[in-house]
Amino acid sequence: MLALVKKPHIELSLHGEHVSELVAWIRKKYDVAVLADEPEGEFIPIEGTGYWKEMEKNRVGNLLAGARLKAGMTQAQLADKLGIRQNMVSDYERGRRTYSDAMAKRLSKTLKVKEERLRYGREPKN
Numbered sequence: 001m002l003a004l005v006k007k008p009h010i011e012l013s014l015h016g017e018h019v020s021e022l023v024a025w026i027r028k029k030y031d032v033a034v035l036a037d038e039p040e041g042e043f044i045p046i047e048g049t050g051y052w053k054e055m056e057k058n059r060v061g062n063l064l065a066g067a068r069l070k071a072g073m074t075q076a077q078l079a080d081k082l083g084i085r086q087n088m089v090s091d092y093e094r095g096r097r098t099y100s101d102a103m104a105k106r107l108s109k110t111l112k113v114k115e116e117r118l119r120y121g122r123e124p125k126n
Contacts, residue, residue: 064093064107064118067111067118075093076089
């Protein structure tokens with residue numbers, strides 16, 4: 001079960017025995033919304049979810065956006081460091097435009113991430 005305590009904002013993932021009793025006890029003090037109530041034993045791998053499939057469509061763009069945000073940069077700041085336009089960074093992140101291996105190298109150096117994570121057509125090595 002995935003429950004959300006609205007104030008204070010707390011997300012809980014509860015599994016096992018007596019989950020409903022625990023949620024009832026928390027509801028006495030807080031406003032709780034149950035986001036997902038999965039019957040026991042009916043878990044599916046994340047790779048089978050629509051969310052995963054949607055994220056995989058633009059894996060490289062999502063990784064680029066995450067690396068940029070982790071580096072604390074805006075699209076405009078990254079574009080300025082690379083000497084390109086901001087809308088190009090946006091297009092890369094949205095999957096509307098692919099970049100070359102040379103650009104992957106520049107992005108990885110600027111964002112301080114492994115180059116292979118930002119390359120199209122190749123699975124990153126763990």
